[in-house]
Amino acid sequence: MMATSAARVFIVITGFFALCGAGVLLSLIAPRQRQGSVLAVAGCLAAAALILAGSATLILGENFRQPLWSLPNLGTMTISLDQLSAVFLLVTGLVLFPASIFAGSQLKRRSSPTGRVFTVLLLALYAAIGLIFISGDAFLFLLAWEAMSIFSYLLIVFFRKQNNDASGAGYLFLAMGEAGTLAAVLGFLLLGVNAGSLDFAAIHAAAPGFGPGVRWAVFLLSFFGFGVKAGLAPVNFWLPRAYAAASRAFVPVLAGATLNLGLYGLLRVNAGLMPATGSGPGLIALIAGTITALVGILYATTENDLKVILAHSSIENVGIVVTGFGAGMIFVGTDHPVPAAIAFVAALYHLVNHSLFKTLLFIGAGEVESQTGTRDLNKLGGLIKWMPMASLAFLVGTLSISALPPLNGFVSEWLILQTMLRSAELSSAGVKLAFSLAGAGLALTAALAVTCFVKVFAMGFLGMRRRDENPRVVEAKSGTLVPMFLLGALCLGLGLLPTYVIPALGPAVRPLAGASATDALVPPFFTSSPAHNTLPPAFVQDFQGLGAQVGQNLLPGRGLVVLHRGGAENPVIFAMSPFYMAIILVILLLATYVVIRIWLTRGRSLARRKRWDGGVRRLLPEMTYTATGFSNPVRVIFDAVFRPTAVEDTSESVTRHFRTAIRRERERTYLVDRLVFYPVRAVLMRIARTLARLHQGRLNTYAAYVLAALLLMLLGFLVFQSSW
Amino acid sequence: MALLLKEQIDKRWPDQAKCTCTGGPHLYEITCARETLAELCGWLFIDMRLKFATLVVEEASREWRLRYIFYGGAGAVWVHVLASSPCSEESFPSIVESVHAADWHEREAEDMFGLTFAGHPRLGDFILHDDAWQENVQPMRHHFDPQMAIRFRKPAADWRPHRIVQEEGAFVMPVGPKFSGATESVHFLLETVGEDVIRFTPRLFYKWRAIEKLAEAKPAGRVLLLAERFAATTAFAHGLAYCQAVERICGAEVPPRAAALRIFLAELERLRQHAGAIQEICESTALVVAASGAGIVEEDLLRISGELTGHRYLFGMLAPGGLLVDLPDLACQRALRGSQQVLRQLEKLEARLRVSSSFLDRLEEVGLVAHQVATAYGLLGPVARASADAHDLRREHPYSGYEKFQFEVPSEEEGDGYARLRVLFAECRQSVRIMEQALDTVAGGSVCRSFPFRAGAALGWAEAPRGATFHWVRLDDQGYIDRYHVTAPSFANWHGFHAAVENFAFQDFPIMLASFDLSVSEADR
């Protein structure tokens, strides 16, 4: 039985790669104007295969291993699909499905000669991403990783002709990615050397025997290596540049799927292969995550370029996720399995959520850009009148990312904040302090995120249209609307039904934390649930009084209430039900509507008047708040700390007293750039000058160097291994 | 100095065709060719340190006559620079390069007559709003047909607010014309990128009633009603300036009693207007008790005025040739006692304000006007005096017998809101002092001497509470008005206000506005 289901999963996985390959082949033979369809169909099918494989693994609850072939001295290359991989496969599939539709529709819109290359590269990237998640050993993992890096790089610089930033940004992306890869390779090498094998299962088995020096080295190397990919401060300066440079069709994939790889690597190494034993590494992750979140959201709030805002907001969300990971690692290291499970589940939940709403938002942003020709919020405005459906879907995305109930961002951020509070159980005062500061930082982040996305939606979609010369804007086509609404529905679903999401994520974190998050968070209130009898009857009685049983005979599962139980004197530590909340929300809204429309205005005529404008003769778009103006208070407050801009004032006058212009230039400098990137770049330039002979100035040559370095490393390992 | 000016001009511009100077010792008329106009005006304004009063445009049957009026300087002279051109030639050189104070005057002439001023950086969209009127409406031209102007309304479709701030995300915050509680209608364009306001531009003339056009072809006595009523918080000062212009044309003498009572009433009005200004400043800082205290004082003075003259704003007192009605000495004494009492209240209020740090914090260094800015923009009245520009027509060009009075012209150095407040208080003291002297010296006799009208033109001036006001009147021999041109102090002060107000926090704006004591009706006319 098990064997057959495993075989089926294997077939699905093979199908995924086959579909990617078939897509590539089809693209090579299909005519130029068909590339969009090829991409959409092949991408969707491949994504569906991923969804199928991921969800099947989750439902079956079985891990699955398939050795491929043995390499001399490197061990066996293995495909392994455990619950954690399954979660990542599933979310990647969920993201790639709509992203492929959108990318296909974008290709159709302008059938460019490069469409074929784009399709081939994108499908190859899909395959690489899929391979990373199912790699069962470090060698396969790193090979796939390297392939992913190169495909992504090529996809970023793909539109170099249209976008001059692209080559520089792509170069930076590749360089940083490779620096990260080198660190990761070293980390794996250390693991491999100490475990005597590159196989993940073997490393995991050997991990308890590692000394503290090895642990720290592996942690720091992998934290840096994967942190670069994930966009952790301070090594994330490539990210906004790369996102801004990447094409509209590609950036949803970049944000929704590629970003997760770094987080997967972090989690796989530091929680999967080598569970933490002290609170040190976790603390570093916690602090780095919080700082990343704050810096990310601050820059997101003060930026005006839609894509750059979303990029900085991705940094913020990665920060939140890593904060959750860090909390989990601390709980694991201090032997608190249940809070650890909750923290990991919350972080994973947020990761999933972020992939969904960020893909949604990037698709929306791409649609806006392709129609209006600009991403500058100071020049947009009033789009809701022209593209109401797309605006509605975008609104769902902004509400989700602002963590407003009943959408998904709320659930995961709420869980992470609740996790922070569980630090009360820890003994070390220093760690507690770090937790409380991190909690405060995340709360501030959440508040700023609302500000940021109020700005995005209000300035971009509400109000007046700011530029008359903009091209005509019309409602988005189905190629955009379908993906957006799919993702919007997922956001809503994940927001309403955490009691079904958590049990799905629970098995994935169980091996990481050693406890079941499902049991800790989703009590089996429904009597139809088999686990129902494990709850104390008095407890169930109390909650039945509150309505926790509602829906028990209609719905499968454990209930609709997320609840974390404590000890005797404190039976409920936290609880919520977004589902009930949503019902109450709907009832209140309806009631308000009824009260206002039917009762209060009964017998009265309802007058609609234009907005009050002070009696001015013409209210023009330049008389309304701009995006810069909206976020200026935030900038002013944080100016002292972050100095995000360098201001230079000049004023011009004629005939002494006539002012003709007051100019104020603001040179944006990114904190991380100032502190890390520019100094590092200066050092590197000096090194580069000395290595001028090696440095040909060709990017691809550079990539080849890195690849060569990678192979050399493996070779070194090989030699080391055989001599041992 | 008197001879000096003529000599200097003859020396500098020996070519009689370019520049001839006649008259003296108090009033010079310099006829000036167009090419020397800017140079001459600049020389008068900058080198001779004269102040610019006004630009009077007159459309004679065959030519344009422009009269640039300067005054003051070391010899307390009036200098009228005359320039003319045939009717077909509608362009004059602009003098704003050196006489910045003439900026708005030239814009007004451009809007009202369709003249252009070559070299002026910004003409148009001034009195006649471009988003309300079509091009080529020139209301002050003789042939102007209001029916046509109104029937063929075609405002500029592409009107945009004038912006000079160039920064990413800069926008214009429109305020008004209807804003705040009970305020005069005026429109502000605040250029900002959020938080602080970088630049401020007022859009005046929402209240433009075209009184100068309205006055044309009306008897002089009727136009007095307009002079009193176009800006009635300082009705008496404007009426007085107008009456003096008419009296000067006709060579009429004002009986001494009327002259003294005119001064008494003018100072009563100044006291009342300053009390109102102080009240507004207190209110703008939300200091409620002080605002109430000043409000009580203002109402007291309104009542004193009402009791003395029948009207709370002193309407119906003036007549060309004197006063419409005599005021009993006893009533005047009562009014004086009342005013002295009010002054004591004001002094107490000032003493209290001087120690209220939270109040002072909001006024100090707010709306700073440097001395050079005050002179370049030709600021007037208490606003100029608070920037060490201590000019006062009562002292330099005395009228109605002010030369016989002892009083000081208070001035301050700092040029901020607090300096302006101190000047207001100090002037209140001086006003009561003048009122006392007026009643001490008032003679008996009639208060009005009638006189026959003659044709001619003259400038009447008075130091209104907000600063110097100039009324140019041209009468025909029947006593009907040919041309009436009013230049009120707020016109100059609004111009200066928008230069003084730059880079400020939005919440300071009401305080700046209050401390300038600007009247919109005065500027709009």
Add this chain to the structure above:
Amino acid sequence: MSHWVFNGIRTGIKTSAYPRRPETAAGVTPGLPRGRKLDAGEAKALMDTCPAEVFRLEDGRVLADVRRCIHCYRCMRIAPHPALWEQSYEWALQPGRETGFVSAFKKSINICVVDAGDCGSCLNEVRQLNNPYYNIHRLGFFITPTPRHADVLLVVGPVTDHMSLALQKVYNAMPTPKLVVAVGVCALSGGVFAESFACAGGVTDVLPIDVEVPGNPPPPLAIIHGLLVATGRKAPVDMPATPYQSGGSGP
């Protein structure tokens, strides 16, 4: 800062007794002319003196249309047979009939003040309403900056061409039920500015008026009377059926 508190208390109560009792202080009103009995020749002289065409002759009586008076005092001070003068302040008229708006918000009325080109004096008198002497808050009147909250639109000024759109916008922005109170002769008929091409001849040219308060400017007490009339708490002066011509002997 505590001295302000004591100072405020020490000032005592200054507030007018009106509308409970008449205000008796001097100088609170400029008064208004009344008609009188004059023969035709005398009446003509009086009518010629008045620049605002206030007087007209009917059945041997000179009637005064006080809505037009601009307070130039010429009828009293230079006419050979001077008009009579009444130092009252209850001047508000209601040109139409009852408004029906009154019962709901009698005691809390928000007023939006629009300056449609006034000379500054009407507005200054409106500003005095918040002065401790008059303090309209005690009567439940509040001046609000936005038309959105306003029940009463108080207009001063002759409605200049440039302000007429703004005035209409304010009116349209107000919720119903709403009232328009025109304050001052300019708002009623244009006053001295009526002939100007840049002015309408008063608010009627733009909006329907519910309550008229004559005077140039009307004193604060007259404006209060106008507001009380608007809210149905005081009776309007009955005009023009029986204007100010009754009574009247020579001075």
